[in-house]
Amino acid sequence: MDGKLTIDTALVSRLVAAQFPQWRDLAVRPVASGGWDNRTFHLGDEMTVRLPSAAAYSLQVEKEHRWLPQLAPLLPLPIPVPLAMGVPAEGYPWHWSVYGWIEGETARRENIADLSQFAADLAGFLIALKRIEPTGGPAPGQHNFFRGGPLNVYDGETRQAITTLGSRIDGTSASAVWEAALAATWQGPPVWFHGDVASGNLLVEDGRLSAVIDFGTSGVGDPSCDLVIAWTFFEGESWEVFRADIGVDDATWARGRGWALWKALITAAGHIDNPVEVEKSWRVIDAVLADHRRRT
Incomplete structure (x- = not known):
């Protein structure tokens, strides 16, 4: 992770509240396996928030938003489909994503x-x-x-x-x-x-x-x-x-x-x-x- 940036539930809550106020009252919780390249959090029961942990991974956000909705209907299994893309704010320097939650272990x-x-x-x-x-x-x-x-x-x-x-x-x-x-x-x-x-x-x-x-x-x-x-x-x-x-x-x-x-x-x-x-x-x-x- 770059510098001393802390990615936690408090940051995610502030980002969501400021940029997607329709979801501001939903609970934010870390997922069991939050990943290394990205930090992932539950947003309510049906969404996740995913934030790149370093600049090298931030390049992937806009790519996924452009292409995953086009790939998803053509594949035999579910893949993540982005619902919204956040912008840098609250001291967080990169774009970030909201996805629909996919069940499974x-x-x-x-x-x-x-x-x-x-x-x-x-x-x-x-x-x-x-x-x-x-x-x-x-x-x-x-x-x-x-x-x-x-x-x-x-x-x-x-x-x-x-x-x-x-x-x-x-x-x-x-x-x-x-x-x-x-x-x-x-x-x-x-x-x-x-x-x-x-x-x-x-x-x-x-x-x-x-x-x-x-x-x-x-x-x-x-x-x-x-x-x-x-x-x-x-x-x-x-x-x-x-x-x-x-x-x-x-x-x-x-x-x-x-x-x-x-x-x-x-x-x-x-x-x-x-x-x-x-x-x-x-x-x-x-x-x-x-x-x-x-x-x-």
């Missing part, structure tokens, strides 16, 4: 009835997203940290992370995965992608995938970044179902491995002395390297 293996069915449903959603006409959609850039663009934008920090981790990982194999991802350049036309398909952005009701949220890193370009969940959440049969149903070619899958490896490596390198923080990163790195070995 954050996806965890414990609340999913059938992980393979969940994988199939997610693949179906991503395929439907890719089929939406991309003309005029937001190209990769600062607004989404270059998701959907060439992986080489992260070449330097990936190689530095491999060096930093040293003997803690199989650096030779990690480098081979990364080189393969860089070599598998995107040749297709741009398509819509979500950009951050992670369990925290997937909602579950009655044991099934019920909604997909947080389109802040969405855009049009190479969809391989949406494959990362294959190595961060699925395994065994569910991994096989997702791989088969998503229907991408080997080059796209290789770039997906690259996106997963990049994030896991920089997270591990950044928390190298904190075993709790890097535990998931080690699992992802192992899964990516094992997948690469099976295919070479």
Whole structure:
């Protein structure tokens, strides 16, 4: 978060009261998982307020307001649809959003009835997203940290992370995965992608995938970044179902491995002395390297 800015219920209440007086009497409460890139609050029982936590994330607000209402009717599951956009005020420096509330729990293996069915449903959603006409959609850039663009934008920090981790990982194999991802350049036309398909952005009701949220890193370009969940959440049969149903070619899958490896490596390198923080990163790195070995 930039500077000493505090984003809390008091700030949200002042912003809502000043800019949307029709909602000023509704209670403001933090949501259970408020996120890091954005802070999210309940507004009454049927809305949420979402405020970027730093300037880098503020670029996503107007993008979501423009595009999510156009995407929503074309998708098989609910996504957030903005109701109103707030402006900087009360010492808060960026635009912010009011959305309709979407019911559901954050996806965890414990609340999913059938992980393979969940994988199939997610693949179906991503395929439907890719089929939406991309003309005029937001190209990769600062607004989404270059998701959907060439992986080489992260070449330097990936190689530095491999060096930093040293003997803690199989650096030779990690480098081979990364080189393969860089070599598998995107040749297709741009398509819509979500950009951050992670369990925290997937909602579950009655044991099934019920909604997909947080389109802040969405855009049009190479969809391989949406494959990362294959190595961060699925395994065994569910991994096989997702791989088969998503229907991408080997080059796209290789770039997906690259996106997963990049994030896991920089997270591990950044928390190298904190075993709790890097535990998931080690699992992802192992899964990516094992997948690469099976295919070479």
